Amino acid sequence: MTATLPEVEDRGRANTARPRPPRRHRLSNLDAKVSPYLFVAPFFVLFGAIGLFPLLYTAYVSLFDWEVGDDEPAFIGLENFRTLVADDQFWNALFNTFSIFLLSSAPQVVVAVVIAALLNANLRARTGWRMGVLLPYVASLVALTIIFGNLFGPQYGLVNDVLGLVGIEPIDWQASTFGSHVAIASMVNWRWTGYNALIILAAMQAIPRDVYEAAVVDGASALRQFFSITLPMLKPTLIFVIVTSTIGGLQIFTEPKLFEPAGGSGGGTEHQYQTVVLYLYQSAFQGLDLGYASAIAWVLFLIVIAVAGLNFLITRRAVR
Amino acid sequence: MRHRRVSVLICAAVSAVVMTACGSGGSGQSADGKTELTIATFNEFGYEELFKEYEAAHPDIKITQRKTGQGQPHHQNLFTKLGAGSGLADIEGVEEGYLSQVMAKSGQFNDLNEIGPKIEDGRWLDWKTQAITTKDGKLIGYGTDIGPLAMCYRKDLFEQAGLPSDPEGVKTLFATWDSYFAAGDQFIAKVPGVAWFDSAAQVYNAMHNQLETGYYDTSDKLVVDTNPDIKKNWDTVAAAVSKGQSARLVAFSPEWNTGFKLGKFATKTCPSWMLGVVESQAGAENAGKWAVTDAFPNGGGNWGGSYLTVPKQSKNAQKAAELAAWLTQPEQQIKAFKAKGTFPSQVKALDAPELLEQTNAYFGDVKAGELFATQAKKIKAAQYKGPADGQIQETVFSPALQSIEQGKNAEEAWTAAVDGAKKAAK
Numbered sequence: 001m002t003a004t005l006p007e008v009e010d011r012g013r014a015n016t017a018r019p020r021p022p023r024r025h026r027l028s029n030l031d032a033k034v035s036p037y038l039f040v041a042p043f044f045v046l047f048g049a050i051g052l053f054p055l056l057y058t059a060y061v062s063l064f065d066w067e068v069g070d071d072e073p074a075f076i077g078l079e080n081f082r083t084l085v086a087d088d089q090f091w092n093a094l095f096n097t098f099s100i101f102l103l104s105s106a107p108q109v110v111v112a113v114v115i116a117a118l119l120n121a122n123l124r125a126r127t128g129w130r131m132g133v134l135l136p137y138v139a140s141l142v143a144l145t146i147i148f149g150n151l152f153g154p155q156y157g158l159v160n161d162v163l164g165l166v167g168i169e170p171i172d173w174q175a176s177t178f179g180s181h182v183a184i185a186s187m188v189n190w191r192w193t194g195y196n197a198l199i200i201l202a203a204m205q206a207i208p209r210d211v212y213e214a215a216v217v218d219g220a221s222a223l224r225q226f227f228s229i230t231l232p233m234l235k236p237t238l239i240f241v242i243v244t245s246t247i248g249g250l251q252i253f254t255e256p257k258l259f260e261p262a263g264g265s266g267g268g269t270e271h272q273y274q275t276v277v278l279y280l281y282q283s284a285f286q287g288l289d290l291g292y293a294s295a296i297a298w299v300l301f302l303i304v305i306a307v308a309g310l311n312f313l314i315t316r317r318a319v320r
Numbered sequence: 321m322r323h324r325r326v327s328v329l330i331c332a333a334v335s336a337v338v339m340t341a342c343g344s345g346g347s348g349q350s351a352d353g354k355t356e357l358t359i360a361t362f363n364e365f366g367y368e369e370l371f372k373e374y375e376a377a378h379p380d381i382k383i384t385q386r387k388t389g390q391g392q393p394h395h396q397n398l399f400t401k402l403g404a405g406s407g408l409a410d411i412e413g414v415e416e417g418y419l420s421q422v423m424a425k426s427g428q429f430n431d432l433n434e435i436g437p438k439i440e441d442g443r444w445l446d447w448k449t450q451a452i453t454t455k456d457g458k459l460i461g462y463g464t465d466i467g468p469l470a471m472c473y474r475k476d477l478f479e480q481a482g483l484p485s486d487p488e489g490v491k492t493l494f495a496t497w498d499s500y501f502a503a504g505d506q507f508i509a510k511v512p513g514v515a516w517f518d519s520a521a522q523v524y525n526a527m528h529n530q531l532e533t534g535y536y537d538t539s540d541k542l543v544v545d546t547n548p549d550i551k552k553n554w555d556t557v558a559a560a561v562s563k564g565q566s567a568r569l570v571a572f573s574p575e576w577n578t579g580f581k582l583g584k585f586a587t588k589t590c591p592s593w594m595l596g597v598v599e600s601q602a603g604a605e606n607a608g609k610w611a612v613t614d615a616f617p618n619g620g621g622n623w624g625g626s627y628l629t630v631p632k633q634s635k636n637a638q639k640a641a642e643l644a645a646w647l648t649q650p651e652q653q654i655k656a657f658k659a660k661g662t663f664p665s666q667v668k669a670l671d672a673p674e675l676l677e678q679t680n681a682y683f684g685d686v687k688a689g690e691l692f693a694t695q696a697k698k699i700k701a702a703q704y705k706g707p708a709d710g711q712i713q714e715t716v717f718s719p720a721l722q723s724i725e726q727g728k729n730a731e732e733a734w735t736a737a738v739d740g741a742k743k744a745a746k
Binding site for chain 1: 568572574575576578711744
């Protein structure tokens with residue numbers, strides 16, 4: 001089909017020989033063509049150096065049996081990935097990661113929407129409340145984790161003392177898988193709920209007032225307004241919040257790392273709360289097995305993309 | 321035309337930033353023609369004054385210290401830069417806990433017998449030198465300090481349990497591990513709510529290090545499941561845990577500190593540096609309750625202490641070795657001991673009056689220096705450590721013992737430990 005295109009569409013470029021433009025024109029042509037690339041180059045150079053290159057190099061390293069200090073690492077193809085698939089500790093870490101992610105992100109988004117709705121109401125000292133919910137986010141993550149680690153201490157922790165007051169048996173937050181996940185998820189929620197609430201609040205305030213006014217005229221209750229107007233119009237923001245908390249949640253590291261009382265990277269005596277990134281860290285910097293750690297990193301990368309994409313689709317469909 | 325020039329400038333600036341990140345270290349010559357020696361240490365080696373002394377005696381040498389607060393990041397840096405092939409200091413400190421990993425890469429360190437100055441025979445305790453000598457006889461480090469083990473115990477709680485509590489009387493309790501655990505049974509029966517020791521791993525590791533063969537045999541074969549002594553120790557400690565002798569605290573965790581404050585355990589395996597830890601954790605309210613004695617079940621043991629090594633990366637290896645040899649002379653190590661309390665590994669230093677006269681007020685004015693010197697001489701030999709030895713102890717056996725304290729079946733925990741050790745050794 002392309003061969004039969006009429007001559008006119010070519011705008012006469014192909015057949016007529018063009019005279020060489022004078023030198024000055026050529027320079028300005030070059031300027032027009034090259035300068036834009038130079039303008040965008042800083043981003044791409046930086047991204048290439050500190051974003052793309054490590055990503056690709058990690059993929060390259062993952063094909064080797066590469067120990068720290070090896071002079072000539074042996075190429076083993078996909079062997080690391082094969083080991084990984086058969087590695088119970090990896091699947092356990094993946095389970096822990098998802099468990100902690102669900103225990104943190106799911107309640108977090110719901111609570112954040114509720115808090116945002118409350119903050120959006122006519123409150124006294126509104127700015128004070130809004131700044132208040134952001135405070136946990138400002139606090140140092142490490143300090144926060146250490147304090148929570150103390151609160152959830154199995155023997156002398158405050159949480160168990162309080163549970164004892166209401167007659168609940170003390171829980172060994174270090175030994176129990178579910179208990180440790182709850183403890184870690186509570187750190188994540190403490191830190192991120194307020195932050196997400198503020199983002200959602202900003203989106204809420206962008207919803208035009210006249211839509212609500214029309215709903216009031218039609219006799220819609222406050223609850224009805226919330227579900228039929230507020231939530232649907234928050235959709236783009238909710239997608240953003242859910243996707244970012246997915247990415248953050250699946251890469252969780254600091255909380256489980258510092259929750260370990262003696263500062264190891266095993267994530268509990270039997271890896272009860274070892275997450276994928278913590279396992280990656282342990283493989284790379286304790287086992288000194290860079291090839292294997294790189295394989296974990298890549299698998300995690302793919303999982304994060306897949307789950308974030310899935311969440312994107314679900315959120316887009318669910319909140320119409 | 322103008323905008324083009326600007327963009328070129330930006331590009332140049334960016335590439336300059338990227339390039340400087342790849343810049344390499346100096347050549348080892350400082351601007352004034354002196355030889356610059358770098359030495360990387362962690363915690364407190366107590367060498368600051370000694371450097372000045374050495375520089376004064378050697379005008380052609382300039383010493384730069386790279387000090388890291390904690391051992392863990394120091395050694396991580398060491399292994400990363402060994403891997404990278406550059407960036408290490410001329411002298412690198414190595415802690416005993418990381419020794420097995422360093423020995424596995426001994427080819428990247430200089431043989432000090434070869435490049436170092438002639439050193440008098442018997443400067444160090446035999447086991448200290450033995451531990452850093454490779455199988456083919458290369459000496460890759462000079463010993464600095466050690467951590468000989470003694471037993472710390474709560475006098476008041478011993479009295480409460482009707483056990484002897486004076487330093488001489490308790491020695492029979494601490495004669496062997498059997499007598500130690502038997503005394504533990506007696507103790508927990510009399511004093512409810514208080515355990516005999518703090519943590520299973522703390523006791524087990526001390527027992528393990530006394531074995532002739534540890535996790536590896538000398539041909540680097542993992543013998544975790546074939547060495548009957550390991551299982552025997554495991555069963556002994558597991559039995560003590562099941563009887564309630566352990567306070568089930570993870571060493572150096574916040575709860576462990578609380579355990580000291582509340583007096584939740586009666587004995588503690590005590591290397592020389594632990595006295596300071598006990599004092600700061602138990603605090604003033606427990607003053608006069610802790611005591612230490614020069615006895616340790618089955619003889620002695622060591623926990624901690626360091627070496628000075630000279631990596632092959634060093635451009636001034638010979639001069640670095642001379643400095644390291646000088647720093648580890650008994651005279652110098654005694655000065656470090658006085659400055660920062662690092663317990664010397666040199667035979668002559670153990671008899672120095674400065675050391676023998678040292679007392680510890682918190683532990684009832686006990687002659688701590690003399691006591692630990694006695695303990696240091698009780699150690700017979702250094703156990704051979706295979707490549708993943710430190711990792712097996714820290715990340716496999718200690719957590720597995722904690723899992724027993726958390727209520728896991730001892731046999732299941734043993735199976736998990738053996739599997740974990742095999743994986744770590746892979």
